[in-house]
Structures are given as structure tokens and as C-alpha cells.
Amino acid sequence: MTSLSILSWNVNGLRSMVNKGFIEWVSEAQPDILCLQETKAQERQLPVKLRHIDNYIPYFFSAERKGYSGVAIYTKIPPVNVEYGLGEKRFDIEGRTIIAEYEDFVLFNIYFPNGKASDERLQYKMDFYDAFTERADEFKDGGRNVIVCGDVNTAHKEIDLARPKQNENRSGFLPIERAWIDVFLEHGYVDTFRMFNKEPDQYSWWDLKTRARDRNVGWRIDYFFASESLRERITSAYILPDVMGSDHCPIGIDLEFDQ
Numbered sequence: 001m002t003s004l005s006i007l008s009w010n011v012n013g014l015r016s017m018v019n020k021g022f023i024e025w026v027s028e029a030q031p032d033i034l035c036l037q038e039t040k041a042q043e044r045q046l047p048v049k050l051r052h053i054d055n056y057i058p059y060f061f062s063a064e065r066k067g068y069s070g071v072a073i074y075t076k077i078p079p080v081n082v083e084y085g086l087g088e089k090r091f092d093i094e095g096r097t098i099i100a101e102y103e104d105f106v107l108f109n110i111y112f113p114n115g116k117a118s119d120e121r122l123q124y125k126m127d128f129y130d131a132f133t134e135r136a137d138e139f140k141d142g143g144r145n146v147i148v149c150g151d152v153n154t155a156h157k158e159i160d161l162a163r164p165k166q167n168e169n170r171s172g173f174l175p176i177e178r179a180w181i182d183v184f185l186e187h188g189y190v191d192t193f194r195m196f197n198k199e200p201d202q203y204s205w206w207d208l209k210t211r212a213r214d215r216n217v218g219w220r221i222d223y224f225f226a227s228e229s230l231r232e233r234i235t236s237a238y239i240l241p242d243v244m245g246s247d248h249c250p251i252g253i254d255l256e257f258d259q
Helices: 015-020 022-029 119-141 175-186 192-196 228-233
Strands: 002-010 033-037 057-061 071-075 081-084 097-101 106-111 146-151 189-191 222-227 234-239 251-257
Touching (some): 002 222, 033 106, 057 097, 071 097, 146 251, 192 222, 192 234, 222 228, 222 234
Antiparallel strands (some): 002 251, 033 071
């Protein structure tokens, strides 16, 4: 069997991570694949040390708007194919999706939209969810194993945030957003973290302004979803709350495949 580790992290600005020990952390953690969200930079704006990390092949997809959104993948394993975006311009100009096809699975690295700013952005978020689901299902229904990671910007259930009652009318925990996760899972996917951990107080994002991390008043809005076909391949799924540098922390999964 061959073991594989994948980590995902919303870094809230990749350039700022250089001075926060990011490269040293990658060298120590040594994931086989590292997916980043909210990089907030064009590739040409990144210092060489971020564009070329030893032992990794980098892929970047940026928003047209500078300093906004953006995703990246650093991978030790060369993908068979890489796609940028979902194929719909209004989503892809925001640089939110990289799809990396490997021999054993297809990996979606996604920074899902936030719906807090306005009703229009909430609708944009829901439309994005639907477009993503359609694309993921195309691979799954075609017989491929699918892994989805990233900042989903929605807490699924009450256990997934510290103060559910106070936030039930706030984007990120609205019934319509939570229902989408229900529907997505019903399409044949699993929330990998909850396969292994049913405990409360397990969060991946904390508000910086209120120093919520110090009190662990957080939200679990970062996820690894996987198609049911991979259930027996996933050996662990976890959150790394002690890793600092962003208002999010990294999350990860480990898998095993036949050699």
C-alpha cells in the first residue's frame, strides 16, 4: 500500500506567510499535496521562494482583481491534468478553483465564495455551489474517485460552530447554505473529518478582531469531502489548530492506495 497525505489551508494572503514560517512549516510537515486558498496574489507577485519550494510542483490560479481570492497547489506527485476554474467566466475571474487529476483520484482545491456582503453575493455563492456540484458529479459519475478540499465558508451543523443560535441568520450558517451541504453529501460524498471525530469544539476558523482563537470560539468551515468510493481508502482526517499564521488553520487527510 502507498500512503498519501493531503493538507488544505486558507492562508489569508500567501505573501505575508513568508515571514510567518510558512516555508519552514511545509518543509517540516512534508505533505504529498498542499492546497491553499485565499492566496491574494498573482503568481508574478510572489517571491521566488514561494514559487519554487523544494520537492514541489506549484500551480497557481489568481483572481483578475489584485489582492483578492486565489488558490494554489503544491504537489510532489505530478498530476495527469490540471484545470483552472469551473468553466464559467463569472466564477473563474475570481480565481477560486484548481482541479488536479491524478491516477487514483481527482482533486478539487476550492475557495468557495462568502455570502455575507449582500443578497447578490449570497446568490452568487449558491450558484457557485451548484456549478461546483455539477462539475464534481461529472467526474464521480464517470467513475472517478473525487476529493474536494478548501474553505467552504459554511458551517454544516450546530456542532460545527461555537455559537449556532447567535449565527443562524448570518451567512455561513443560513439554512439554505447548510441544506446545500446536505444535498451535496446525498450525491455520494462524505465529510471526512466526521468519519473520525464526532466531538464538539473542533474548529478551523476564528475571528481575528475578537481574539476568538484564544477562547476557541470558532467555526468549522474548512472541509475535506470525498466520494463514497474512497471511504475505505481514508485512514485519518484531522484539524491542525496549533499551526498559526492565518485566521484559519490547516486541515488534512491521509489515504492509502494499492501500489
